[in-house]
Amino acid sequence: MPAHEISRSAILAALRAIEDPELGTDIVELGLVYAVGISDDGTVRIEMTTTTRFCPASAFIAEAVKARTEEIAGVSAATVDTVYEPAWSPEMIGRLPGK
Numbered sequence: 001m002p003a004h005e006i007s008r009s010a011i012l013a014a015l016r017a018i019e020d021p022e023l024g025t026d027i028v029e030l031g032l033v034y035a036v037g038i039s040d041d042g043t044v045r046i047e048m049t050t051t052t053r054f055c056p057a058s059a060f061i062a063e064a065v066k067a068r069t070e071e072i073a074g075v076s077a078a079t080v081d082t083v084y085e086p087a088w089s090p091e092m093i094g095r096l097p098g099k
């Protein structure tokens with residue numbers, strides 16, 4: 001699949017399979033995924049956060065995001081940037097990420 005055919009919705013669907021281990025809800029529904037960027041060369045950049053700055057599962061979640069994204073047809077590589085601004089809050093639950 002050409003990179004230009006990689007859909008944001010396919011990426012979000014793949015990420016919905018990753019649950020926050022403490023809350024038992026997927027990271028997209030929790031609003032932990034802040035942005036999804038897709039380059040012409042098939043590189044995908046995910047900007048996300050965790051529920052707390054020192055979340056013990058942050059490395060596990062980031063690795064799962066990278067792995068699930070790279071399984072999508074047409075994705076050549078994925079990078080995951082964990083950010084803490086803005087800080088996550090329960091009001092973010094249900095918010096879809098930007099581009």
